[in-house]
Amino acid sequence: MKVVTPKEMAVMDRHAVAAGTPSIELMERAGHACAEVIKVDLDEKAQIIILCGPGNNGGDGLVIGRSLIEDGYTVHLFLTADREKLSEDSQISLKRLEDKNIPIRTLQDDADLEDLSLIMKRATHVVDAIFGTGLVDKEIPASYNRIFDLVNDFDREKIAIDIPSGLRGDIGLTIGNGIFADKTIVIQNYKTGCLLNDGPDYTGDTILIDIGIDENSIPNEKYYTQESDLKFPQKRKKNTHKYDYGSVVVIAGSKGMSGAGILSIEGALKSGGGLVTCYVPQDIYIPVVARAPAEALIKTYDCNITSDDIKHDRKKVILIGPGIGRAKNYSFILEHLLEGSLPVVIDADGIHHLAVVVDSLKESKTPVVITPHFAEFSKLIDVPREDILKDPIGYGQKFAMEYQVVVVLKGYRTMIFGTNGEIWFNSTGNPGMATGGSGDVLAGMIAGIAGQNVNLFEAARAGVFYHGKAGDYYAEHFGQSTLTAHSIIESLKYVLK
Ligand SMILES: NC(=O)C1=CN([C@@H]2O[C@H](COP(=O)(O)OP(=O)(O)OC[C@H]3O[C@@H](n4cnc5c(N)ncnc54)[C@H](O)[C@@H]3O)[C@@H](O)[C@H]2O)[C@@H](O)CC1
Numbered sequence: 001m002k003v004v005t006p007k008e009m010a011v012m013d014r015h016a017v018a019a020g021t022p023s024i025e026l027m028e029r030a031g032h033a034c035a036e037v038i039k040v041d042l043d044e045k046a047q048i049i050i051l052c053g054p055g056n057n058g059g060d061g062l063v064i065g066r067s068l069i070e071d072g073y074t075v076h077l078f079l080t081a082d083r084e085k086l087s088e089d090s091q092i093s094l095k096r097l098e099d100k101n102i103p104i105r106t107l108q109d110d111a112d113l114e115d116l117s118l119i120m121k122r123a124t125h126v127v128d129a130i131f132g133t134g135l136v137d138k139e140i141p142a143s144y145n146r147i148f149d150l151v152n153d154f155d156r157e158k159i160a161i162d163i164p165s166g167l168r169g170d171i172g173l174t175i176g177n178g179i180f181a182d183k184t185i186v187i188q189n190y191k192t193g194c195l196l197n198d199g200p201d202y203t204g205d206t207i208l209i210d211i212g213i214d215e216n217s218i219p220n221e222k223y224y225t226q227e228s229d230l231k232f233p234q235k236r237k238k239n240t241h242k243y244d245y246g247s248v249v250v251i252a253g254s255k256g257m258s259g260a261g262i263l264s265i266e267g268a269l270k271s272g273g274g275l276v277t278c279y280v281p282q283d284i285y286i287p288v289v290a291r292a293p294a295e296a297l298i299k300t301y302d303c304n305i306t307s308d309d310i311k312h313d314r315k316k317v318i319l320i321g322p323g324i325g326r327a328k329n330y331s332f333i334l335e336h337l338l339e340g341s342l343p344v345v346i347d348a349d350g351i352h353h354l355a356v357v358v359d360s361l362k363e364s365k366t367p368v369v370i371t372p373h374f375a376e377f378s379k380l381i382d383v384p385r386e387d388i389l390k391d392p393i394g395y396g397q398k399f400a401m402e403y404q405v406v407v408v409l410k411g412y413r414t415m416i417f418g419t420n421g422e423i424w425f426n427s428t429g430n431p432g433m434a435t436g437g438s439g440d441v442l443a444g445m446i447a448g449i450a451g452q453n454v455n456l457f458e459a460a461r462a463g464v465f466y467h468g469k470a471g472d473y474y475a476e477h478f479g480q481s482t483l484t485a486h487s488i489i490e491s492l493k494y495v496l497k
């Protein structure tokens, strides 16, 4: 399923209209489909306030109102703009309401706002159909901000249509303040703004509705990962042995951070890696051997280790970085590994050291994936974090294509950038997973999956998905507070089958 920017959504809308579906029909479909979702939670005592803005998002709200009223629900409809300012389709929707003698008020002055706030005291639901994907990046008038504040103070169900008002549909940042919805009914496709930055905090739970718009009228570029999209796990042959499933090398750990390698080893083993060898510095060899899973081999290395040293013994993929620290210079090792022919996963402090030799990525012939969070990515590409947040898709895509490296940009909805420009938004995971060691497990999983003859891009998509799904499994059963990196490892067996 594609993820779209508001501009792309507008292109898809126009194509649907050109292909023969009038835009008012699309509005009817959107409004009725939203009403069906809303009705699921309503009982006969429900009182629903619907706030309708000047554009087609407001028009959706008007259709929702008509649908709910026809079904006998108590609805209070408000326009936030003068009738003359409504879009063409909204004017039609308004007329359809008025033809049925359904009253609708306009919020014009303080007295109207006072009325709204009184009705809110007895209402059970507020529907936000003020602004949708047509919100433009300019200051929103103060009168709107007062409405947003009233809605945010409402302590019962707040439902946004398509995207919460005030939230930018492209980058998930607000213009001034915005409406914090409990639930957002997303029309046709996820907008990038639902998934980026503050988007998930404003949208709350999301429910996608289909109004029959074809997503093939825009280029194939951004997708939302579904489990059925993944090419992993693959069915295992019967005539097989452990070297068919991995032989992963993990270069990890340093004094004070010996646990990082262990978490990566476990991530690799629990995602099906057949054999894991962990190279650690001499000074942490004993504690790592004492705590590592019995299935893993632990070796020591020096700073001259190369991909060729590792390659004999049928190794298939190298992970470097978890817990290696910044004290020693790893850039030399990284250069060696990038000159070799084994795929390389670079994580955590490995990315810090990569910054020094970043151009070796361009010369490297071997597949590489890096797994930075935003701060690490900002240092690597030398662009302030705030600038990246305003255009994470652009920066991630540019780097992945220019340096021919798969980029896993970690966040609530991690993005995986392919070297061909493709972007996959992950659909699993929860804030409880923002915990120490979670990234070490993920890096281990990506390497573990890549070792099973899965290409690095696919391994990154699958690793991120199942890492998140394992975290979601734990959170569903035990909550987010006690979730640790080990909870992810332990939950993998329930979600990766
Ligand atoms: N064919 C279509 O285009 C469809 C559109 N749909 C709905 O229409 C929405 C998009 O409709 P529109 O493009 O009309 O846009 P919106 O309804 O999101 O907003 C546009 C209106 O808001 C005003 N506005 C924009 N930015 C502002 C700002 N910063 N401060 C104050 N006012 C501002 C504009 O002047 C305009 O009146 C979608 O989110 C969706 O809900 C659906 O009905 C399905 C079909």
Ligand SMILES: [K+]
Residues within 6 Å of the ligand: 057, 128, 129, 130, 131, 132, 160, 161, 162, 163, 164, 165
């Ligand atoms: K809205």
